[in-house]
Amino acid sequence: MATLIKNGTIVTSEGEYSADVLMDKEKIVTIGRNLDHLAEEIVDAAGKYLLPGGVDNHTHFGMPFGGTTTKGCDTSHAAVVGGTTTIVDFVPQPKGLGLADAVKLHEEKNFNGQCTPDYAFHSMVMDVNDALYGEILKLPAIGISSIKLFMAYKSSVFYCNDGVVFQAMQKAREAGVTLMVHAESADLTDVLQKQCVAKGQLEPRYHAVSRPPVVEVECVQRVLTLAGVAEAPVFIAHVSAGESVRILRDAAAAGVRAYGETCPQYICLGVDNLSRPNFEGAKYVCSPALRTPDHHEALLEALQRGWLQVFASDHSGLMFKGQKDMGRGDCTKIPNGGPGVQHRVNLLWTYGVAEGKLSRSRLVDVCATAPAKLNGLYPQKGAILVGADADIVVFDPEYKGTFTLAETYEGVDFTPYEGMKQIGRAEKVYVRGRLMAEKGKFVGEKGEGRFVPGKPYAAAYTGF
Ligand code: URP
Ligand code: ZN
Ligand code: ZN
Secondary structure (H helix, E strand, O other): OOEEEEEEEEEOOOOEEEEEEEEEOOEEEEEEOOOOOOOOEEEEOOOOEEEEOEEEEEEEOOOEEOOEEOOOHHHOHHHHHOOEEEEEEEOOOOOOOOHHHHHHHHHHHHHOOOOOOEEEEEEEOOOOOOHHHHHHHHOHHHOOOEEEEEOOOOOOOOEOOHHHHHHHHHHHHHHOOEEEEEOOOHHHHHHHHHHHHHOOOOOOHHHHHOOOHHHHHHHHHHHHHHHHHHOOOEEEOOOOOHHHHHHHHHHHHOOOOEEEEEOHHHHHOEHHHHHOOOOHHHHHOOOOOOEOHHHHHHHHHHHHHOOOOEEOOOEEOOOOOOOHHHHOOOHHHOOOOEOOOOOHHHHHHHHHHOOOOOOHHHHHHHHHHHHHHHOOOOOOOOOOOOOOEOOEEEEEEEEEEEOOHHHOOOOOOOOOOOOOEEEEEEEEEEEOOEEEEEOOEEOOOOOOOOEOOOOOOHHHHOOO
16 A cells, blocks of 8 residues: 655654655655655655654563563564664573574564564574584574673673673674674672672662672773774673763774664663662663763763764563562562663653754664664665665654553553653654554554564674
8 A cells, every 4th residue: 555645854864854755565665845646545744754663773572581581572562652663682592502593483482473563683692602603603694683792690691701702703703793792790790799788788779789880881891892802893782871982982983893872761760760669669670770860961972973873772571560579678689671662762852852962863863774774674674765664753743741651562560761751752653654553552463573684794884
């Protein structure tokens, strides 16, 4: 079915212009002024912005973590309601299974026929052994262009030491795969955490005490040093601290292909939330930990200046009752992470664009275009271009409201953004030309998302 969107302002990662857009057979087929094509549906977008469908670089659907499992893809339509039309999910690696087989398993078990937005995957190391390096070479053939390693979570299945990270960088470089790193010093965190426990400091706020900014900053510096020696591109996941950004910026200026992302929780939510009464602080336990407002400002500035390239949710659908409260009485047992896939784009609009701290073009870049490029999905995803998939958000900048659980489709019993002001809203969301969400309501069919293979060597061709 052909749809013609008229009179809107198209926002790209480089600027804005007024034009009409014709979509047909899942693709954008024409962009131009005063288009007069026959179409089954004509949408008047006067006063609205047309944004490329968001690409969320960091989600965990159906991920076993911290003794429990996050909500699965039956809740992934939440992404679409908020204007995200593609997600890039992390593939858990069961012990004994190779990375490529883990991708196959995750797709068959958790995604195929269940996911609503289109999807790609990041591989993720959870079983460190010598086969790892050979496994990395197999990833491009199955459409995987990135892999995450954890320098955090000592004594867990995730933990990788510097030697493993360095050798993985060398292999990833050879394969054209981008290495993503969860950069927090496992040793430092481990000691600080044990000291808190020994003093009986077990409430949620001590999560942040055992993970101060330096835990991340030291590790970011170390990773970038390793990447410089390996001459490999590296991507730092979920950056939380202002000083980390300055290290990333300086490394990039010195020639390291260093990229990074931050997330809504690190610009909108403060460390004070961890002290909420009645164990509510557990809702805000994530790693890295939440920070003070000076860090929020530094991260926003970094998104605007291009020192950080991506804004992703790090969505983990965890219930407060039955999951977060596993850590009642011992904050080290609170499963890390929280929901955010639905409100990601709108939070950045509200607290970045509407506050005059971020341009609309930078929002489009960090929420859609850059993540599509870095995952080898561009130009099929992440841009309003002729020939691209017809993933378009008609965005109403005038809407004013409040983020609230009642309007959230994430399938959990809280949103960390409860009661916070909302400016602007995805008025219509099209995924491959089909209308899937309207004014905060899901109106499409669930489970129709398709796998989009990522092309290798993506980090080499981003143009950053
Ligand atoms: O707290 C977080 N970030 N949970 C999700 C797992 C991860 O490290 O990305
Ligand atoms: Zn992580
Ligand atoms: Zn994560």
